[in-house]
Amino acid sequence: MLGTVNHYLTGFRLPSSYNATQNGVSHSWEEIGVGARMASSAPTASQNPKKTVGFIANAIKHKHSFIQFFAMTGILLLSVRSLGQKYRLHDLEEDTSALKEEQKTLTTRLNNIRQGLLNEASLDSTGRFASRLRLLFGDEN
Numbered sequence: 001m002l003g004t005v006n007h008y009l010t011g012f013r014l015p016s017s018y019n020a021t022q023n024g025v026s027h028s029w030e031e032i033g034v035g036a037r038m039a040s041s042a043p044t045a046s047q048n049p050k051k052t053v054g055f056i057a058n059a060i061k062h063k064h065s066f067i068q069f070f071a072m073t074g075i076l077l078l079s080v081r082s083l084g085q086k087y088r089l090h091d092l093e094e095d096t097s098a099l100k101e102e103q104k105t106l107t108t109r110l111n112n113i114r115q116g117l118l119n120e121a122s123l124d125s126t127g128r129f130a131s132r133l134r135l136l137f138g139d140e141n
Helices: 002-009 034-039 055-061 063-122 128-137
Strands: 019-022 025-028
């Protein structure tokens, strides 16, 4: 009982005149040992050297928690990377459709220029310019 009182009451300040009764015997807080703990709210390393546990020792002690933490961190990082790749793929699809549209307009423009040159060359009476353009464009007509 006294150990549980110490455990639950560290950090609470009650009047020193308050007494706890166990098995009919009255104990003051100073007799129980709570008063000494209340004087300093944070124990230092000199008070209890066993409580100074290093990071590695704590990691070994709570190995399953660290493994779970690193696994969840890895999953989070993979999710963020996947989300980034999803948006990059979406942007690349938009770029592809824009490039296809641009290719279509350039092809149409090239065909219009070719047709215009052939029409102008056909107006030439000698026909040498039209034959030369047909050779350049690869037309058999």
